[in-house]
Amino acid sequence: MALPTSPASSWMQSMDFPSRLFETSSSDYELYEEDDEFVLSVELPGFDPEEISVTWDDGVLNIAAEHEDDGRDQRRTYHRRFRFPKTIDDEAIAAEYDNGILEVRLPVMAGATTRGKEIEVQA
Incomplete structure (x- = not known):
């Protein structure tokens, strides 16, 4: 395995952290914590x-939108x-939703982190 020759950001991308922590395949959004x-x-x-639907289900935010232009016989959809x-x-x-930008604010519960558990490895 060769060592990376470019900045850390390129090798971090392959680790899916942090920019790929959220499930999406394009850069039509901005996400930050403040x-x-x-x-x-x-x-x-x-x-x-x-035309925009925002739903929350067990730690996953779903954003869907659908626009039909009957005059042009076009249909646009968005889902992330x-x-x-x-x-x-x-x-x-x-x-x-303002001026073509949907802004969603998701407050973090005080002191909360996702819970995990150790999984025993069977031999």
Whole structure:
């Protein structure tokens, strides 16, 4: 195995951390954590707010949008899933759509991290 010859970011990409921690395959979003909450901004130009669906299910945020233009006989869809590594206060999740940008705020529960357990290795 050869050592990386470029900056750390290139070899970090193959480790799926941190930029690939969330399930997506394009750069149409920005995700960061500030003041004990995740902030997700997704570019959804050309959609109306009622065409956008945001749902939360067991640590996964689903964003779906569908726009039909009957005049041009076109249909546009968008769907992304984002998995969050900490416990989110699902009662306090808020979403706002303004000027083609969907912003979702997901407050992290105080002191919460995702729970894990050690798995015994059988011989």
